[in-house]
Amino acid sequence: MVRLITHNILACHAKGCTTNNFPLQFQDVSIELREAEFNADFLRGFLPRLEWAALVSAARQLGDTSLPEQQPEMLDDEFLQKLHHVLLEIHVEEGAMVCPNCKHVYPISNGIPNMLLAEHEIG
Amino acid sequence: MLTQYLFVFAQVHDEFRIPELQSVAEIYGFDIKLPDNPEDRKTARPFMVLGLESEEHAKLLARRCVLIKYVCEFYARGRTYEELHQQNRIRAPQWQKYADDTSFKFLVTAFNHTIPQWRQRDVVESFAYMDFQGKIDMKNPEITLACFEEYRDKHGTTRPKDEGDGEFEEVWFGRLIETGSARPLVKKFDVKKRAYYGNTSMEAEMSLLMANQTLAAPGKLVYDPFAGTGSMAYTTAHFGALFFGSDIDGRQMRGKVKPPGIIRAAAQYGVANGIMDLLTFDVTQNPWRCGELFDAIVTDPPYGVRAGAKRLGRKNARPPTEEAPRVHVPRPDDQPYIPPTRPYELSELARDLVLLARYMLRPRGRLVFFLPTVTEEYKEVDIEAMLCGGMEVVANSLQDFGSWGRRLITIRKTTDKKFPPPTFDPAHAVTENVGSHVPAHKDFREKYFQGFKKGDIGGSDSEQQ
Numbered sequence: 001m002v003r004l005i006t007h008n009i010l011a012c013h014a015k016g017c018t019t020n021n022f023p024l025q026f027q028d029v030s031i032e033l034r035e036a037e038f039n040a041d042f043l044r045g046f047l048p049r050l051e052w053a054a055l056v057s058a059a060r061q062l063g064d065t066s067l068p069e070q071q072p073e074m075l076d077d078e079f080l081q082k083l084h085h086v087l088l089e090i091h092v093e094e095g096a097m098v099c100p101n102c103k104h105v106y107p108i109s110n111g112i113p114n115m116l117l118a119e120h121e122i123g
Numbered sequence: 124m125l126t127q128y129l130f131v132f133a134q135v136h137d138e139f140r141i142p143e144l145q146s147v148a149e150i151y152g153f154d155i156k157l158p159d160n161p162e163d164r165k166t167a168r169p170f171m172v173l174g175l176e177s178e179e180h181a182k183l184l185a186r187r188c189v190l191i192k193y194v195c196e197f198y199a200r201g202r203t204y205e206e207l208h209q210q211n212r213i214r215a216p217q218w219q220k221y222a223d224d225t226s227f228k229f230l231v232t233a234f235n236h237t238i239p240q241w242r243q244r245d246v247v248e249s250f251a252y253m254d255f256q257g258k259i260d261m262k263n264p265e266i267t268l269a270c271f272e273e274y275r276d277k278h279g280t281t282r283p284k285d286e287g288d289g290e291f292e293e294v295w296f297g298r299l300i301e302t303g304s305a306r307p308l309v310k311k312f313d314v315k316k317r318a319y320y321g322n323t324s325m326e327a328e329m330s331l332l333m334a335n336q337t338l339a340a341p342g343k344l345v346y347d348p349f350a351g352t353g354s355m356a357y358t359t360a361h362f363g364a365l366f367f368g369s370d371i372d373g374r375q376m377r378g379k380v381k382p383p384g385i386i387r388a389a390a391q392y393g394v395a396n397g398i399m400d401l402l403t404f405d406v407t408q409n410p411w412r413c414g415e416l417f418d419a420i421v422t423d424p425p426y427g428v429r430a431g432a433k434r435l436g437r438k439n440a441r442p443p444t445e446e447a448p449r450v451h452v453p454r455p456d457d458q459p460y461i462p463p464t465r466p467y468e469l470s471e472l473a474r475d476l477v478l479l480a481r482y483m484l485r486p487r488g489r490l491v492f493f494l495p496t497v498t499e500e501y502k503e504v505d506i507e508a509m510l511c512g513g514m515e516v517v518a519n520s521l522q523d524f525g526s527w528g529r530r531l532i533t534i535r536k537t538t539d540k541k542f543p544p545p546t547f548d549p550a551h552a553v554t555e556n557v558g559s560h561v562p563a564h565k566d567f568r569e570k571y572f573q574g575f576k577k578g579d580i581g582g583s584d585s586e587q588q
Binding site for chain 2: 022035036045046
C-alpha cells in the first residue's frame with residue numbers, strides 16, 4: 001500500500017502550504033513488491049493525470065530506475081509494463097512522506113498513510 | 124428489431140430495480156425499452172417484459188443485476204390459460220424451431236403460492252399443442268420452458284394448503300435464457316461471514332446495488348471518502364474497479380490486528396489487489412493534488428445514528444484573535460497525535476459531497492450515496508436543492524423503514540468544464556438552485572432520536588457553530 005500512483009496524486013494540504021508542496025519525499029521507507037493485474041487501457045487513460053517528473057523521482061528514491069526521465073511519446077507494451085510495475089506493484093508499507101515545503105511529516109503505518117492535519121494546520 | 128424478454132425479479136428493493144437495469148445497460152452500452160403501459164412498469168410486481176436488441180444483452184443483465192432471478196424469451200401472458208395459449212399460438216414462429224428435436228423440460232412455478240404437483244403436470248400437458256418432439260430431459264435440457272403464475276400476496280393469513288390454487292392474477296410463459304447469476308453474490312458478500320466488519324457495515328445486497336450504480340468495471344477508479352470498514356470496496360473491486368478509500372478515523376479501516384481489516388476482508392473475496400490504497404484523512408481537508416481523478420465516488424456517509432460524521436476542528440471554535448498557534452506537543456511514538464474533531468451536519472455534508480464530486484469526478488462520472496430522510500417531510504426539492512451546475516440526478520431510490528428511510532442518490536457529472544475544489548465552508552453554503560431551502564434530512568440525527576415528532580428541533584444550533 002501507498003503505491004506510487006497514490007503518491008503521485010497526493011500533495012501537502014496544510015494551511016498556507018500551496019507552493020512546492022508536491023511531490024512528498026519518502027523517508028525511512030520499507031517497501032514490498034506485489035504483483036497486480038495489468039490493464040493497458042487503464043494506464044493509457046491515467047497517464048495524462050500523472051506528474052511524470054515526480055513519478056520518476058519517487059521511483060528512484062525507492063530504488064527503481066526503469067522509467068525514462070522524459071515521458072516517451074510512444075506508449076509501446078514494454079513501456080506500459082514498466083509503468084505498470086512502478087505505479088501499481090511497489091508498495092510502501094512503513095515510513096513517512098514529508099512535505100518539501102513545510103516539512104509536515106505524514107507517517108505511513110501498515111501501508112496506510114496518516115494525512116490528518118493538526119489543529120493549527122487547518123484552514 | 125427489439126425482441127421482448129420476460130424478466131422475473133426478486134421482490135425486494137423495488138425502487139432500485141429499474142435504475143440497476145439502466146446502469147448495467149450503460150456499462151455495456153446498450154438500450155432497454157421499458158413497457159409502454161405504465162401499469163406494466165410498476166415494480167410492485169416481480170414480472171416485467173423488456174425490449175432488447177439481442178439475447179446477449181439479456182444474458183449480460185442476468186449476470187450483473189443483483190435483483191434479477193430469471194430472464195426468458197417472452198412468449199405469452201394471460202389472465203387465464205386460454206388467453207395465454209391463444210397468444211402463445213400466435214407466437215409460434217418464435218418457438219417452432221425447437222419443436223422438431225430439441226431436448227427440453229418445463230418449469231412450472233408461482234409467485235406467492237405453491238402449485239401442487241398434480242396441477243403442475245396438468246399445466247405442462249396443456250402445452251401439448253406446441254408438439255415438441257424432442258427428448259424430455261430433466262437434467263440437461265437444451266431449452267427450458269418456464270411458466271409462472273402470479274398470485275396476490277396472501278401474507279399474514281392462515282389458510283389450508285393449496286387454497287386458492289389456480290386463482291392467479293396473471294400467468295406468464297417463455298423460454299428460460301438465464302438464471303440470474305449475480306443474485307448469489309448477496310450470499311457471497313454476507314457481512315456475517317466477512318473477515319472484517321463493523322456495526323455500520325453496509326448489508327451485502329445493498330452494497331452490490333450501489334456498486335452497480337457506480338458502473339464499476341475493470342480499470343475504473345472508485346473512491347469512498349467515508350470508507351469506514353470498507354463495505355463499498357469489496358463489491359466495486361469484485362466488478363473489477365480499483366478502489367481508493369479514506370476515512371477520518373483510521374481505526375475503522377485497520378481494525379485491531381495486522382494486516383488492515385479491509386485488506387483482510389478483500390483477500391477473503393480475492394480482490395485485495397483491487398484496493399488501490401486506504402488513507403486516513405478528513406475529506407474536508409483532503410490531500411488530493413488535482414481534480415477529475417475518479418470515475419465514481421460511492422459512499423454511505425455516517426448520519427449520526429450509529430456513527431456521526433466528523434470533520435477536523437473544534438465544536439466551539441476559539442475566536443480567531445488568538446495568537447500564533449501553539450505547536451502541538453510531541454508524543455511518544457506509540458501515541459500518535461489525534462487532532463480534535465467536530466460534528467459534520469448531514470445536509471452540509473451532502474451538499475459538500477456533490478461539490479466534491481463535481482471537482483473530483485471525470486466527465487460522466489457518477490456520485491452514488493445514501494441520504495437518510497424523514498419520510499413525512501421529504502420533498503423532491505430536498506435533492507434538487509443540493510445539486511450544482513453540471514450535476515444531474517440519474518436515480519433516487521427509497522429504502523423504506525417506515526417513519527424514516529434512506530435514499531440511494533445517483534448523480535452524474537454532465538459537464539467537462541473544470542471546477543475549483545470545494546471550500547467546505549458552511550458560510551459559502553448558498554445553493555445555486557433553491558436559495559435557502561431547508562431539506563428534510565437536515566439535523567437528521569436529532570429528528571431520529573426525537574422519534575420524528577413534529578415541531579421544534581432544539582439543541583442543533585449550538586452544534587453547527
